Amino acid sequence: MRLVVPLQGVVQGRGGLIFGSLIPCALFYFLQLYLKRHRSPNSRSNPPSPSASAQNLAEMNRTSSRSNLLSRGSIVPVLISSLATSISKPNDSPYYIGLDKASEDPYDRIGNPDGVIQLGLSENRLCFDLIEKWMLENLNDSMRGRKGGDLSISGIASYQPLDGTMELKMAMAGFMSRVMGGAASFEPSQMVLTAGATPAIETLCFCLADHGNAFLVPTPYYPGFDRDMKWRTGVELIPVHCRNTDNFVLSISALNQAFNQTRKRGTKIRGILLSNPANPVGNLLSREMLCDLLYFAREKNIHIISDEIFAGSIYGNEEFVSIADVVDSEDFDKSRVHIVYGLSKDLSLPGFRVGMIYSFNENVLAAARKLTRFSSISAPTQRLLVSMLSDARFIKEYIATNKKRIRNMRDLFVAGLEGLGIRCADSSAGLYCWADLSKLILTYGEKGELELWEKLLHVAKINMTPGSACHCIEPGWFRCCFTTLDKEDIPVVMERIRKLADTDAASRG
Amino acid sequence: MAIEIEKPSVGLSKVAVSETHGEDSPYFAGWKAYDENPYNESSNPSGVIQMGLAENQVSFDLLEKYLEEHSEASSWGEGAPGFRENALFQDYHGLKSFRQAMANFMEQIRGGRAKFDPDRIVLTAGATAANELLTFILADPGDALLVPTPYYPGFDRDLRWRTGVKIVPIHCDSSNNFQVTPEAMEAAYRCAESMNLKVRGILITNPSNPLGATIQRSVLEQILDFATNKNIHLVSDEIYSGSTFSSSEFISIAEVLETRGYKDSERVHIVYSLSKDLGLPGFRVGTIYSYNDKVVTTARRMSSFTLISSQTQHLLACMLSNKEFSENYIKTNRERLTWRYDMIINGLKNAGIECLKGNAGLFCWMNLSPLLEEPTRESELALWKVILNEVRLNISPGSSCHCSEPGWFRVCFANMSEQTLEVALGRIHKFMEQRRRN
Numbered sequence: 001m002r003l004v005v006p007l008q009g010v011v012q013g014r015g016g017l018i019f020g021s022l023i024p025c026a027l028f029y030f031l032q033l034y035l036k037r038h039r040s041p042n043s044r045s046n047p048p049s050p051s052a053s054a055q056n057l058a059e060m061n062r063t064s065s066r067s068n069l070l071s072r073g074s075i076v077p078v079l080i081s082s083l084a085t086s087i088s089k090p091n092d093s094p095y096y097i098g099l100d101k102a103s104e105d106p107y108d109r110i111g112n113p114d115g116v117i118q119l120g121l122s123e124n125r126l127c128f129d130l131i132e133k134w135m136l137e138n139l140n141d142s143m144r145g146r147k148g149g150d151l152s153i154s155g156i157a158s159y160q161p162l163d164g165t166m167e168l169k170m171a172m173a174g175f176m177s178r179v180m181g182g183a184a185s186f187e188p189s190q191m192v193l194t195a196g197a198t199p200a201i202e203t204l205c206f207c208l209a210d211h212g213n214a215f216l217v218p219t220p221y222y223p224g225f226d227r228d229m230k231w232r233t234g235v236e237l238i239p240v241h242c243r244n245t246d247n248f249v250l251s252i253s254a255l256n257q258a259f260n261q262t263r264k265r266g267t268k269i270r271g272i273l274l275s276n277p278a279n280p281v282g283n284l285l286s287r288e289m290l291c292d293l294l295y296f297a298r299e300k301n302i303h304i305i306s307d308e309i310f311a312g313s314i315y316g317n318e319e320f321v322s323i324a325d326v327v328d329s330e331d332f333d334k335s336r337v338h339i340v341y342g343l344s345k346d347l348s349l350p351g352f353r354v355g356m357i358y359s360f361n362e363n364v365l366a367a368a369r370k371l372t373r374f375s376s377i378s379a380p381t382q383r384l385l386v387s388m389l390s391d392a393r394f395i396k397e398y399i400a401t402n403k404k405r406i407r408n409m410r411d412l413f414v415a416g417l418e419g420l421g422i423r424c425a426d427s428s429a430g431l432y433c434w435a436d437l438s439k440l441i442l443t444y445g446e447k448g449e450l451e452l453w454e455k456l457l458h459v460a461k462i463n464m465t466p467g468s469a470c471h472c473i474e475p476g477w478f479r480c481c482f483t484t485l486d487k488e489d490i491p492v493v494m495e496r497i498r499k500l501a502d503t504d505a506a507s508r509g
Numbered sequence: 510m511a512i513e514i515e516k517p518s519v520g521l522s523k524v525a526v527s528e529t530h531g532e533d534s535p536y537f538a539g540w541k542a543y544d545e546n547p548y549n550e551s552s553n554p555s556g557v558i559q560m561g562l563a564e565n566q567v568s569f570d571l572l573e574k575y576l577e578e579h580s581e582a583s584s585w586g587e588g589a590p591g592f593r594e595n596a597l598f599q600d601y602h603g604l605k606s607f608r609q610a611m612a613n614f615m616e617q618i619r620g621g622r623a624k625f626d627p628d629r630i631v632l633t634a635g636a637t638a639a640n641e642l643l644t645f646i647l648a649d650p651g652d653a654l655l656v657p658t659p660y661y662p663g664f665d666r667d668l669r670w671r672t673g674v675k676i677v678p679i680h681c682d683s684s685n686n687f688q689v690t691p692e693a694m695e696a697a698y699r700c701a702e703s704m705n706l707k708v709r710g711i712l713i714t715n716p717s718n719p720l721g722a723t724i725q726r727s728v729l730e731q732i733l734d735f736a737t738n739k740n741i742h743l744v745s746d747e748i749y750s751g752s753t754f755s756s757s758e759f760i761s762i763a764e765v766l767e768t769r770g771y772k773d774s775e776r777v778h779i780v781y782s783l784s785k786d787l788g789l790p791g792f793r794v795g796t797i798y799s800y801n802d803k804v805v806t807t808a809r810r811m812s813s814f815t816l817i818s819s820q821t822q823h824l825l826a827c828m829l830s831n832k833e834f835s836e837n838y839i840k841t842n843r844e845r846l847t848w849r850y851d852m853i854i855n856g857l858k859n860a861g862i863e864c865l866k867g868n869a870g871l872f873c874w875m876n877l878s879p880l881l882e883e884p885t886r887e888s889e890l891a892l893w894k895v896i897l898n899e900v901r902l903n904i905s906p907g908s909s910c911h912c913s914e915p916g917w918f919r920v921c922f923a924n925m926s927e928q929t930l931e932v933a934l935g936r937i938h939k940f941m942e943q944r945r946r947n
Contacts, residue, residue, distance in 0.1 A: 078740050078776040081709070084646040084807040128593050135592055139584045153573045158564060160791045195634050195793070196599075199814045206671055207525040211650075231811070232645060232671065270520075301519055336519045344599075351598040351819030353634075367525035370532065371671075374638045378818035379791030380583070 087231065094453055095120065095223035095469040102463040109488060117493055119480045120463040122279065122431045124313070124348045126405040126483050130398050131348065131388075138387060156379035163369040164193025164356075168382045171389035172341075172356060179312035179346055179399060184325035190358055192368040193382075197309050197342035197355035198228050199375035201273075204338055204357055205233040207367045208303050209270040214238050215305075216258055216272045218250040220434075220470035220477070222279045222307075229273070238262050238269070241473040247426050248281045248434070250274075252292050259300060271303030271336075272296075277310040277320070280470050280479035281434045282427030284318050290326045294337075303336045312346030312399060315407035316428025327360065334360035343385070345431060346402075352381045406431065406483060413482040416494040420501065431483040435464075438476025440501055442508070449475040460500040462493060529670040535893060536561070536662040536909040543903045550928060558933045561903040563718065563871045564924040565752065565788040567845040571838050572788070575828055582827035591823075598819040601812050603632040607822040610829035611796055615781060617835055618751045623763035629798055631808040632822070636748050636782035636795040638815040640667045640712075643778055643797060646807050647742045648674045648709035653701045654744075655679050655711040657689045659874075659910035659917070661718045668712070677701040677708070680913045683876075686865060687720055688728055689713070694735045710742030710776075711735070716749040716759060716869030719910050719919035721850075723753060723869050726760045733765060733777070742776045751786030751839055753869040754847040766800070774800035783825070785871060786842070792821050846871070846923060849930070853922045856934035860941040871923040875904070878916025880944065889915040900940045902933055 080088070091097060098120045107115035169188035176186050194200040209215065211234030217225065219239045229235055240258045242248040255272070262269055272293065276285045285293075297304045306323040314320050327334050342355035354377055359365050389395060414424050414433055425434040441448040446468045453466040456478075467477035485493070531537070539561050548556035576583060585592040598604065608627035615625050633639040648654060650673030656664060657679040668676060679697040681687040694711070701708045713732060715724045724732075736743040745762040753759040766774045779798040784790035794817055799805045829835055853873055854864055865874040881888040886908045893906040896918075907917035922930055 076740060078742055078801075079709075080646055080801075080803055080807065081649045081652075083649070084803070087810055088803050088807045123597060125593075125597070128596075131596070132592055135584070153569060153576060156791050157569065157572065157789045158566070158791055159562075195814075195816055195818070202814055207522055210522045210524075213522075228814075232814075270522075303519060333519075349596045351596050353599070353816050353818045361519075363521055364525065367521065370530045373635070373667075374641055374671075375634055375815045376793050378634070378793045378821040380824060381818040381820050384820065 083232065093223055093226070093469050094450065094466050098453075098457055098463040098465065101457055105461075107461070107489075109486070109492075113492075114461065116457070116461045116463055117489065117496070118463050118484055119432075119482065119493070120465045121484060122345065122479075122481045123350065124345055124402070124406070124431050124483045126409065127348060127398060127402045130394075130401060134388060134391070134394050138391070139384075156383050160376070160379050160382070162376045163372045164191065164377055165382050165386070167386045168193060168377070168389075171386045174392075175347075175389045175395060176311075176341060176358075178395060180308075180320055180322050180325075181314075184322040184328065186324065186358060190360065190365060192357040192359070192365060192372055193377050194355045194357065194372055195353035195375040195377055196350075197307070197340050197344065198224070199372075200340045200342065200355040200357045201225075201228050201305070201307065202231075202233065203368050203371045203375070204305055204340065204359075204364075205229050205235050206371060207364050208305075208338075209233065209235045210268075212236070213268045213270045214262055216240050216255060216262075216269060218242050218255075218274065218278075220248065220280055220467055220472035220479075221273075222275060223465065223469045225273070235270075236267060237273075238267075239471045239473075244425070244436070244474055244477075247283060248278070249283060250285075250289065250293075252296055255293075255296060269300070269302055271305055273305045273307065274323075275307045275310075276323070277308075277313065277429035278427075279307075279310060279430060280432060280465065280467075281425050282310075282430035282432060283425070284314075284320055284428055287321045287326060290321060290323055291330065291332075294323075294326065294330075294332045297336050298333055301336075303338065305338050305340060307340045309340065309342050309345050310430050311341070312402065313406055313431055314429045315403055315410055318428040320429065324358070336361070338364060347388075347398075352385070353377060354381065354385060409482045409485065409487070412487060412490050413480070413485075413493075416490050417480075417497075420494060420498055422497075425477075432479050432481040435478050435480055436476055437478050438474075440504065441476050442504070444475060446475050452476075453478070455500060455504075456497075459503075460496040462496055524671055527670070529666060531662065531666045534662065534909050535890060535906055539893075539897055539903040539905070542897055546901075548901070548929065548932075550926075550932075554932075555901065557897070557901045557903055558929060558936075559903050559924065560921045560933060561905045561919070562924050563785065563921050564790060565785055565842075565846075565871050566925065567849060567923050568788055568838065568842045571834075571841060572828075575831070575834050579827060579831070582824045585823065595819045595823050599816065601632075601809050601816060603630070603817065604819065604822040604826055606830065607817075607826040608632070610826045611781075614829045614835055615750075615798070617839060618756075618786070619759070619761050619764065620756045623761055623767050625763070625798060629800065629805055631797040631799070631805060631812055632817050633795040633797065633812050634793040634815040634817055635790075636746065636780050636784065637663065637667050638812075639780045639782070639795040639797045640664070640744075640746065641670075641672065642808055642811055642815070643744055643780065643804075644668045644672045644674050645811065646804055647744070647778075648672070649707075650674065651706070652709045653677045653704075653706040655694065655697045655701070655708060657681050657693075657713060657717075659687065659719050659907055659912035661714060662905070662909045664712070674709075675706055677704075677706065678911055678913075679711070682914050683865075683917075686722070687717075687874075688725070689732060691731050691735060694732070698739060708739065708741055710744055712744040712746065714746040714748070715762070716747075716753060718749065718870060719872060719905065719907075720865055720874045721867035721870035721872050721919075722865065722874075723759045726765065729760060729762055729765050733762070733769075736776055737773055740776075742778065744778050744780060746780040748780065748782045748785050749870045750781065751842065752846055752871060754843060754850060755868065756839075756843070758868050763798075771800065775804075776801070778804060787838070792825070793817060794821065794825065849922045849927075852927070852930060853920070853934065856930075857937065860934070860938040861945075862937070862941065865917075872919050872921040875918045875920050876916060877918055878914065881916045884915050886915050892916075893918070896940070900936050902936060 102116040102118040105115045107117040169191045173186040173188045214236040217237045240254050339358040344350035423436045441452050456462050464478040464480050543557045543559045546556045548558040608630045612625040612627040653675045656676050679693050777800050782795040797808050863876045905919040
């Protein structure tokens with residue numbers, strides 16, 4: 001200690017840098033010499049590893065001259081869990097990086113015409129005018145509720161059933177049925193409502209799989225699954241690759257192969273996770289395929305989770321078939337089938353946090369119900385939605401108009417891309433299209449795709465989601481969400497892509 | 510641990526079949542009895558009176574009055590401007606206006622004696638989720654948290670179920686009014702070590718549930734020193750902080766940190782919620798306030814599984830930033846709870862029952878140990894059954910709160926009308942008289 005205090009004076013005062021580095025260096029050398037001679041093989045009292053640079057050593061001396069070693073900037077900070085440590089690392093997925101960049105510098109046709117155009121967020125902004133109109137006409141009545149009784153503030157303030165009120169479940173059952181074309185019907189008692197589809201899918205994972213188990217997931221898939229299904233559950237996702245030649249439709253043989261390979265290395269598969277309509281491709285699973293999948297699940301004795309959150313975003317002519325419909329109409333073992341749904345996409349209310357688990361398995365429902373205490377829907381929101389969803393006339397108009405507007409936007413957007421020689425995969429649903437930009441890649445491969453993604457983001461200032469973030473096995477595919485745009489923005493997007501392509505072509509010579 | 514049940518045709522996970530949800534304990538069994546035969550002043554006057562639910566219903570009228578007079582809180586104003594942004598808002602940072610309002614509200618509750626930075630607030634759908642989230646972040650599966658007994662029965666589920674973390678109790682007893690002591694903390698730590706468990710933190714509830722009493726400053730200092738000494742985390746669940754009968758008696762851990770110049774505060778995290786103080790458990794509003802940047806970042810990201818509806822955030826931001834409302838609410842709520850507390854304490858005293866001296870919360874900690882056949886858990890549960898089935902009151906036995914001394918019961922008084930409370934006290938009085946005669 002006493003050596004160091006005069007040292008401090010030297011370093012901070014006259015003599016400055018030279019003495020400040022010379023003296024510590026000398027001390028360091030002698031210290032090492034001393035320790036080398038006196039270190040016993042069992043000694044654990046090594047000093048905190050001295051860094052090679054004298055500057056660092058000076059730092060260390062200065063801090064140790066303070067009497068309290070455990071000040072802020074503790075030598076041994078209190079640790080967080082391993083899970084938290086991995087989550088705290090910066091997000092390296094292009095999916096999240098792109099979303100952040102776009103929100104930092106958001107395009108606005110008038111206010112910020114050079115901003116980043118957001119095509120990476122599958123949000124539906126095409127029908128807010130309808131919802132706003134409904135709010136204007138109905139909100140006060142619906143929030144205040146009828147006179148007294150269950151609908152005063154005390155009715156929604158107190159503890160509600162944690163898995164959602166029966167009124168909302170009934171309203172959701174009706175809505176889902178209408179949204180999916182009326183073929184399937186849904187039982188309120190088989191629903192567990194959650195604060196969004198994100199906790200719905202995590203809760204299902206917790207119920208169906210143990211730490212270290214796996215789910216088979218057809219690719220390309222929604223990048224959020226890597227977080228939502230794996231983070232806290234410890235579950236693994238096994239990609240089952242789908243290809244352009246099949247229009248990215250799943251094949252049972254690929255599923256089988258993935259199943260066997262995974263089992264060979266000792267990992268237990270608990271189920272298949274389907275997205276139907278698919279995200280990011282936007283295609284639908286046929287009735288035959290759903291039957292085949294159910295046979296497969298029965299043969300391997302595993303579960304099927306069907307994420308049907310985009311069921312109301314069908315714009316094509318193909319008919320949407322919910323797995324609930326297939327399970328009802330044929331003689332399948334229902335106990336392995338679970339559906340995830342939510343209002344974020346079909347009703348454009350992601351902020352309100354409304355999702356659900358729909359299951360045919362009483363044991364899963366019992367467990368999931370108890371788990372919803374960690375992610376219940378807020379009571380005022382439940383009340384508002386009961387009102388809105390029970391307005392049959394409004395819902396009918398909304399669903400029809402929504403489909404029409406999504407189709408119109410899609411047609412315009414896809415035509416725009418085609419004008420640039422960019423082809424999209426066949427699709428009939430979703431708020432996005434799956435575009436083949438491989439011609440714009442300089443070197444064909446994942447690296448080339450990411451380079452293109454970066455150029456699109458930083459130069460053309462368009463945020464699209466690259467296929468590699470979705471685990472697509474073929475490079476060059478990008479998901480473009482078009483429902484956050486106005487019609488007038490589409491030419492702007494196309495012009496920016498064209499400019500980038502031209503610049504690239506020119507630089508290639 | 511997991512109990513073998515008849516295997517369904519397709520298997521479920523260990524989490525799904527485990528009993529850690531605890532819903533088969535007396536704490537929840539009493540609720541079932543109530544659900545089957547609930548008291549109603551007019552239609553079922555001999556039904557079971559629910560005194561096992563810590564809910565605050567004494568100040569609804571204040572909330573109703575506010576909402577009547579301020580329709581912009583529930584409707585985004587004339588023409589619903591801002592509705593669109595609100596409906597789309599699913600950012601896990603939460604509405605800035607709401608976080609600001611929460612920070613201000615928390616400051617008001619503490620009489621301005623501590624400051625809260627809105628950017629350190631992480632929002633969750635309820636304190637249940639907040640406690641679980643913190644556990645995921647501070648401890649690995651198989652690690653342990655130290656929790657003073659008696660504690661809220663829900664912790665067994667919320668802290669352990671999905672996280673795989675264990676609870677090691679810090680035993681407290683009536684000899685010093687169930688206060689935590691350094692010796693008790695040390696004993697718990699050694700106990701954990703002997704079981705090869707790595708202790709990651711200590712979790713306190715202040716004001717305490719089920720004791721209904723605030724923790725003294727000197728004890729808070731000792732707890733903080735202990736945590737610092739062992740280099741572990743300190744979680745302070747202050748969910749009842751607005752339900753103290755007098756503003757000056759509650760000392761938040763934030764105040765202790767303030768006087769220490771926030772030195773070494775990265776180990777401290779506060780949990781709060783509007784479920785108790787504002788009587789809005791249905792709204793699902795909880796927060797984590799952490800002095801640790803990494804914990805704030807991680808908790809925020811993990812909160813995507815438990816976000817608060819943006820509609821609710823908007824409503825509450827309006828309500829809580831209305832200073833006139835919040836000041837009046839805090840003051841009036843305190844007065845009414847104090848009134849109820851005095852009513853129940855006097856009523857119990859007249860019946861010959863002593864309670865722990867309390868100064869907060871929605872319940873009192875009642876001592877029925879003189880009535881026990883033997884000073885055992887079995888005797889306590891037998892007495893609890895008698896009270897449930899004969900007196901028809903659902904109260905929470907101390908054993909479900911892991912109390913090491915049998916005979917104590919938690920009795921809630923704020924989740925019913927005054928008339929109902931009178932009826933309950935009448936029944937207790939009668940019951941005690943009958944016992945004296947026998």
